[in-house]
Amino acid sequence: MTGGYSYQRRRMVELVASRGIQDERVLQALGEIPRHLFVPEHMRTQAYGDHALPIGSSQTISQPYIVARMTEMLKVSADHTVLEIGTGSGYQTAILAKLARTVYSLERLPDLAHKAIGQMRALGLDNVKIQTFDGTVGWSEVAPFDRIMVTAGAPKAPSPLLDQLRAGGRLLIPEGDRSQQSLVVYRKLRQGGVRRTVGEPVAFVPLIGRHGWQRS
Numbered sequence: 001m002t003g004g005y006s007y008q009r010r011r012m013v014e015l016v017a018s019r020g021i022q023d024e025r026v027l028q029a030l031g032e033i034p035r036h037l038f039v040p041e042h043m044r045t046q047a048y049g050d051h052a053l054p055i056g057s058s059q060t061i062s063q064p065y066i067v068a069r070m071t072e073m074l075k076v077s078a079d080h081t082v083l084e085i086g087t088g089s090g091y092q093t094a095i096l097a098k099l100a101r102t103v104y105s106l107e108r109l110p111d112l113a114h115k116a117i118g119q120m121r122a123l124g125l126d127n128v129k130i131q132t133f134d135g136t137v138g139w140s141e142v143a144p145f146d147r148i149m150v151t152a153g154a155p156k157a158p159s160p161l162l163d164q165l166r167a168g169g170r171l172l173i174p175e176g177d178r179s180q181q182s183l184v185v186y187r188k189l190r191q192g193g194v195r196r197t198v199g200e201p202v203a204f205v206p207l208i209g210r211h212g213w214q215r216s
Contacts (some may be wrong), residue, residue, distance in 0.1 A: 004109055006034050008048035012064050015050055016216075021068045029098035038091040041182060057109050060204055061089045062151065066202060068142040073185060073199065074147050074172050076100050083143075083164065085135035086151035086207070090116030096149070104128075104142055106135035108208060136209030138164045145169060153181040153204040158211035162194065163188060174204045178213065 013031045036047035052060045076099040087107035107113040113132045120128045136158040143164035150173035174181035183199035206213040
């Protein structure tokens, strides 16, 4: 199932590492997950370039560097339970699944969620659970989470997600307007309160939902 493109995948990992990604577990995960399976078939020859690609439904698969950077910033350990908001193609989901104990992922578009579920099964990633739902509301039934990653741009971090973050946990989200954001990390302090750190500029599709951008 993962056959082909092994050379291109190695080159992609080398490129990402040359751009400053140092976490060996993140680099290993990128080397193991076949990115070409998460893009439309006619675009597979472009799958390992360091750029975003359309996946249908006005959504994109993020460029490999951004996937690696966000994963490294989240600091996922093998005992962590992770919530991902915005499954998309499932590529970032699969990377997280290689690093975490369990990954819960919410996708508002049923077609994308269905395809991603199929990919998780095909790759044998049985520690992933995907549902179609408004990700800005979170997944309260299985909260709290050690880590939360949002893969769409929002005006601010949705309050339900911060509420569902475990003490000592991290939430990573692109914050800004509809066209330009910055990667922001929220750390929930064990003694109470939240610490917010602003990182590098990015551009993601908008986070649509009750606690995000409205469709209009």
